[in-house]
Amino acid sequence: MAQDTTVPKLNFEYWLDKAIEWGQTTTLESQKDVCLHLPQLQEFLHQLYETIKHLDPTAAIQQFPLIGQLLGRLCWNPFVIGYDESQKTLMWCLCCLYSSEPQNAVELKANSWIRSLLCHLLSSSKWESNEAETSTFISALGYTSADYYCHLVKNMVVSLVTELRENQFNGLNIQESISARRVNAISIFCVPLITLPDLTPLLETLLLYHGGSSKEVLSSEFLEAVNEAFLKNALMETDGTSEVMTIIKVFTQLFLLAYQNENKQPKFPLKAYFPYHHQPLVRSLVRRPFELSTTYWSQHVKHISDMLKALVEDTNVSSLTDLFEIWFLVACFGEWLDIATEQLLKAAVEPDPVLWLLAFYYCPKNENQQRTQTMVEAQAVYNHLMMLFSCTDLSLKDLEAAVHRVTGIEQCCNQRLTTHLLTSFLLFSSGGHKIAQECIYHITEITDTSKDVYNLLIHTAYRLNHSGEENQRTVKLINELLQKLKLKV
Known part of the structure; x- marks a missing residue:
């Protein structure tokens, strides 16, 4: 018998109720409850991702009408995104909902919302300052969160591309300015964001990167993700x-x-x-x-x-x-x-x-x-x-x-x-x-x-x-x- 690979509706509603219950509170009881449920939540998110990655954004939303509300609430819960695996899987799920060629105002608005969430997750990660530390600064500058996060991603991409290229063309090669471990870490960081258009310059730079090491420095997860994405830009989008x-x-x-x-x-x-x-x-x-x-x-x-x-x-x-x-x-x-x-x-x-x-x-x-x-x-x-x-x-x-x-x-x-x-x-x-x-x-x-x-x-x-x-x-x-x-x- 073929196994049913869809996410049970009851399970989806359960986690939505949990996300609403947790809210953005930082009480000890809420923190304990999140930590207690993190392994099961991660399993659910992975199962959700495995389902929607085979669907186009419209079909995914039709199958799970409340998916935006669930992902949005989880992305703003500091104890959920404090766990690296949950943060990464949330990024994967959001990328699945991103329309590469938006056809109407609704899809454009959805893309903007997704970009803001992705940027928020990036700014909350180890790559940038924590949201709690930057919110006051953002307000003082007069920016909205969405504006700040979009500039943050662009600046981060430019910075990493510059870092990689300067090392690439270091002709004297007296002292490498970037280690193989650093390049590998950058490639791993890109995995959940492969399909995000803003990261294209960084992906291209990584794929063209040739360091001093005789071994492959890019992570196998990154290469597999790029390959899968390419087969989908080359076959599905061009209809064979x-x-x-x-x-x-x-x-x-x-x-x-x-x-x-x-x-x-x-x-x-x-x-x-x-x-x-x-x-x-x-x-x-x-x-x-x-x-x-x-x-x-x-x-x-x-x-x-x-x-x-x-x-x-x-x-x-x-x-x-x-x-x-x-x-x-x-x-x-x-x-x-x-x-x-x-x-x-x-x-x-x-x-x-x-x-x-x-x-x-x-x-x-x-x-x-x-x-x-x-x-x-x-x-x-x-x-x-x-x-x-x-x-x-x-x-x-x-x-x-x-x-x-x-x-x-x-x-x-x-x-x-x-x-x-x-x-x-x-x-x-x-x-x-x-x-x-x-x-x-x-x-x-x-x-x-x-x-x-x-x-x-x-x-x-x-x-x-x-x-x-x-x-x-x-x-x-x-x-x-x-x-x-x-x-x-």
Whole structure:
């Protein structure tokens, strides 16, 4: 049975009642009660964070309408934020509610409120003076708290960036002005604030930092947080843009090539690079096509599809994170997706497993049976193309039904899958070669698929360039198509 990972409503209300009860009082009884409940509160906050980090800010607030009131009260409780772990988790939760692209006045106001709370937490930490010590000074200057905290964060970021850069360009290197321990501490400090726009200059400086030490000075937690945030700026916000996916696919191929060529040097096993994934699936995906005879490709593709389907339909895959990690693994090894499509059109493999594999890649979430509908669309296009695959004399009119499915489809995932099938047909059928330029020009003129086709051609060319002389005719065609499409992307 899949485990319920949501935060129980009763538990949420309990902690809200507690936060209201504690208020901002500093009585001995209140302090004792906070200290008594800190371990359970930290566990609750961590559970809350694990839930809302997978949601966009609007969805998080819809699921927990009183989350702002709870976090706000806890952030202003000196005994709660005096505990480093609680302070850090509160920062994480607040960052999850921050809208990177606010769409209305409500979201703008919410962002301003969140920034003020984050700045308050920073000013209350060991990095700056305690709030109690600065409040009188702020009032004397005539600033509001929000104004002061925003200036405080900007000044702190500028100060740390200057400190890192001055050390970086200390050419004489007679005496380091900043220790590796200090840089490591700064990187740890940034972890809960990775997605806060004001910290961008500091993050960039840290990632470009090269100290005198031969070892990595940045904390592993910082590097993991940056990586996770990047995958979300690169994949989720761009909705799986084809350029990003092409970079990921080609990078993975180059990584495997370098990994396999370093035979004389000690190296980690491959599972160290993919530790959270289903290892039998990893082992199947990392097999390079040239390692297998082409007669075994269809069998290998079916094996991958069957294994993947069993994983995805397993009831233990309970969260979007699990599903995303499985999908991302398949996306990294997109070479097998292209081979699967090629084998499908050459009638060298059972169609159902390959169609399911492609439907999963283009539609990983099966909300409202969307993946099932994607398979139906793909099946119809496949049946039409298979009737034409052996024809040596084709016209654009012969492909009219398939082209219409590309130009007339509203759902993005269905359009991308259909475009993939049709482009592969034009590349790998003899009749398709003759009308490839005309057909692709027609499709890209009336739809927004130029980038998808262009990037599909790029990583197909990369694969074929490393697979021998028999594909040179197709590679030549791809290069001609790429030259034509350059002006459109």
